[in-house]
Amino acid sequence: MTAAPQSKPLADPDAKAAPSIVPALRNAFAAALVAFGLCFPIISYHAESNINNELVLVSRWPLSLGIAAVVFLFFFFRQVSPPDWRVWFDRVGAVAAGGMGGALAESAAEGEGTAAPSKARTRFSEWFGPFALGVVILFPLIMLGLLGPNGSLKWINNYGIQIMIYVMLGWGLNIVVGLAGLLDLGYVAFYAVGAYSYALLSTTLGLSFWICLPLAGILAAMWGVILGFPVLRLRGDYLAIVTLAFGEIIRLVLINWVDFTNGYAGISGIPHVTFFGIPFNDEDNGFSAIFHLPFSPIYRTIFLFYLILALALLTNFITLRLRRLPIGRAWEALREDEIACRSLGINTTNTKLTAFALGAMFGGFAGSFFAVRQGFVSPESFTFMESATILAIVVLGGMGSQLGVAIAAAVMIGAPELMRELDWMKKIFGEDFDPTQYRMLLFGAAMVVMMIWKPRGLVSTRSPSIFLKERKAVSGDLVKEGHG
Amino acid sequence: MDNFLQQLINGLTLGSIYGLIAIGYTMVYGIIGMVNFAHGDLFMLSAFIALILFMILTQILHLGSLPIAFFVVLVGAMALTGLWNWTIERLAYRPLRGSFRLAPLISAIGMSIFLSNFVQVVQGPRNKPAPQLPNHVFNLTDGLGGAKGAYSVTLSVRQILIMVVTTVLLAAFWYLVQHTSLGRAQRACEQDRKMAALLGIDVDATISITFIIGAALAAVAGVMFVMYYGVVNFADGFVPGVKAFTAAVLGGIGSLPGAVLGGLLIGLIEVFWSSYFTTDYKDVAAFMILAITLIFMPSGILGRPEVEKV
Incomplete structure (x- = not known):
């Protein structure tokens, strides 16, 4: 498939600018911060019932920090890479999010396009x-x-x-x-x-x-x-x-x-x-x-x-x-x-x-x-x-x-x-x-x-x-x- | 009569929770014409966030004062749920804006499945019992020397808290929509998005803020839900979500006072039906009334009738 801009679930409107390190770092840091905020209570701590049926918290900081780090790296490399590659970053991100379903759908409907029918x-x-x-x-x-x-x-x-x-x-x-x-x-x-x-x-x-x-x-x-x-x-x-x-x-x-x-x-x-x-x-x-x-x-x-x-x-x-x-x-x-x-x-x-x-x-x-x-x-x-x-x-x-x-x-x-x-x-x-x-x-x-x-x-x-x-x-x- | 009063109190409490969730539906529908099916699950997620925040405060930070803890949990849950809904809108709904009507609906249904299963995976499938809080119960019939034994009308601190917080937040929110420039921008986007954009309103930002406000109010409902019922489960989002949506439609979708009114009505119908008839068919009653209202009053109680231009 050609690199047509079909889907950009993660694309920024200002992504067209020439790649440079500082804005990329800033963007990636913001994204990682958002990811961390999303993870903060719900992933970092697991509420478990103990024997007395009381809830206790079990901390899972490495997992949520890991997620934030992955998001940081993803956005950083997406920003510094040439524009042609960004489509692939988006696609990888989408498949990572959508998992098997997305991948299967892609292969199942490879022959059908969104363009006018030829x-x-x-x-x-x-x-x-x-x-x-x-x-x-x-x-x-x-x-x-x-x-x-x-x-x-x-x-x-x-x-x-x-x-x-x-x-x-x-x-x-x-x-x-x-x-x-x-x-x-x-x-x-x-x-x-x-x-x-x-x-x-x-x-x-x-x-x-x-x-x-x-x-x-x-x-x-x-x-x-x-x-x-x-x-x-x-x-x-x-x-x-x-x-x-x-x-x-x-x-x-x-x-x-x-x-x-x-x-x-x-x-x-x-x-x-x-x-x-x-x-x-x-x-x-x-x-x-x-x-x-x-x-x-x-x-x-x-x-x-x-x-x-x-x-x-x-x-x-x-x-x-x-x-x-x-x-x-x-x-x-x-x-x-x-x-x-x-x-x-x-x-x-x-x-x-x-x-x-x-x-x-x-x-x-x-x-x-x-x-x-x-x-x-x-x-x-x-x-x-x-x-x-x-x-x-x-x-x-x-x-x-x-x-x-x-x-x-x-x-x-x-x-x-x-x-x-x-x-x-x-x-x-x-x-x-x-x-x-x-x-x-x-x-x-x-x-x-x-x-x-x-x-x-x-x-x-x-x-x-x-x-x-x-x-x-x-x-x-x-x-x-x-x-x- | 005593039973009636008691059920009225219970119904208003439940109705406040539905009303708070319904506002999120009605606002999002008003501004982008989309039924946000994930909203019920967002409410459930906010209940989990609130529960965990409360436990962090009491178990890890050993905060002694309950009112402060309650306030911090409320604000924290509102902020974090707002962040969640902002992200959801950004990833799942914004790319589909301007696409055909069913695309965002399906995306929202997918998001709803994702959220409930996400919570199941990260927090486990079991019911989470919330820590017991002191809950003083006032007996309203004491001073009146009334009814012996059979019924006594009670009003608990939690119920008062739920109604007071709901009223205060609704007043603040009403002020925000009616009297601030943000609210004006939002109402403008609701009427005509293209024109609003031409007049220099940042439509994307306004829509994002709408999602954040809706999520924050759902988070308030989530905090109340955990406090009132004392237990939360990953599957608890669907039924309140559907009922809140019913409330929004009943009140006239797109209308803010309508959402609150619809929420209170659904809460009252449910509670009175359970009390005077049978608990088994309380949901059927709520849905039947929805269907009957829509068939005879297709734009809800306070909604504007839809005029089609040819």
Whole structure:
């Protein structure tokens, strides 16, 4: 990549001046002082409970002084180095702050640029989509071939299925946020409705997954309309906060209505998925026995993977087709200009409600898949953090871009999972060092860094739904975000 | 009646804390139109800073006088939290200014995750019990010869302290915004940032100061929170943060008296609901009232209605 001034999270406005030692020292000293101030009570002292459950302070001065020293050196060398190098300093700083997430994102989206789309890029994205799809379809088989049935279980389950759930949720939310431009911070409510629909219908009425799946979607869509109806008049941040409130209300009701949902304890013993009626167990009528295979839990996992893949692709296919229908065009028109939309006779009420309902429906499908995969649901899984993560996936992917959402989901969900694999770092930093506790810390920092690095998302081009003569990708900057 | 009075006192105390946090939301929203999701976690961080400062004063420096310690902790926490928010604005929000609306929102959500996990990593995941302070409790029903046994209305020194400090700081802050050149610059930036810049106002500095003031008031709330509840945890930022944001929206986002009013209302609703109905659904009640208010009064209680120009 060229040294274009894309992101300068640490840049000073007066950084253009010729490098000289004294101002550099002064600047670096100021930065180190700020760093020290930030560290002063919270890092320098650790408040620990002793045996009598009283707090005592344990001092950790070397750590905070070390941080201040690193900041000093970083700013000093950044200031005295030639201007060309500063970009690299910023980049190193950003990656150091954003950790793995930022680095992975950089490599994952190397082919996409923020500049106007060139022919080569367009060809790249045309080629990349089907290629990625092929890799994803073959993923369980490749893993099975490489690692065997036991070794591959973790990779297919923790990475494959987990990422695909978020890809599907991202695509579902993309209808509401990316296409219709309605900012929804409570999307996880519909995910919860889907999960609890399947959990309750299957444990109380004994319905099978294949009957519950559409029912869960319909119920979630109904809730989408119920929650969407009162907020039709709201716009922008007011819409965001009310959807957040609705999401929290649904979670709180799930916690407190103990007779119906079993509260915090959740619902366990949810029936597992079957291969269209054939259970995945080691009995005579089980999947392994019927297909004359040695019994292994891997078959169910692989089946679940293809199930969520099919559901996600269904979401994608329906979204892409809907974009070309009048309703899809109405969504995008609503996002671009609501008043013009209304002046041209588009029924904005119906348009908004269908966006909410369809987005919610896919959330409901994903939810019931979540329930059948876990075999257990509890309100803990449906916190605001989930909504925020899904929204972050949609925004980071570049709102409205299907491929971008998929890449963002892989990065955002895959990178924190990869952080669990860092046990080798214990050899360097000693046995007490636990890399997994920095997982969410780096996740948050990576979100900030990626946003600064690419505010318009990883995929910065959009393909228009209608075009004259030939399809040309347009820059994402031209697409409005809607008023909500 | 006694119960009503008691709940009124409790509700006003809780409402003061929400109101102080809500000001940070409403000011930042007013000046750059951004929902600062990290504000709740900043409040939690300030509570930790206050706790550690207090322990440094009493355990390491062996300071005997509690009022002095309280004052030093309050000022120190305000300054350090202000520094934190200044840095956060500089690193995470300023590069995104002028970018599209959702970019700073996501950046703020990332910052919120970062802050709560940062505190978890550096201070550990357990609850931190604050040292017990002497807390004299006045019984208001004593002199009246009233209600035997069933209820007595009490008012503790801490509750008085919380309400007094909140009122004094709000008055000082109100003066700052309404009657100083800094406040004038800030209100100008709120109305029209470009015009303010043309008229020679340093917009960047004004925005930085707004973040610092918001953080300082959140730090006051943090000090009060530790003092009132006596325990703090790294995850304690989210719920008060969301409720304070609710308060800001309820009062009309962008309006300072609205934020305080909204905070007090949310505090009162929560306390009265818990007292007269059930504690289980107190948060549901707060959120329902938020939704109902916004649906029928979309710009909050004291907010200006948004007029769209075509």
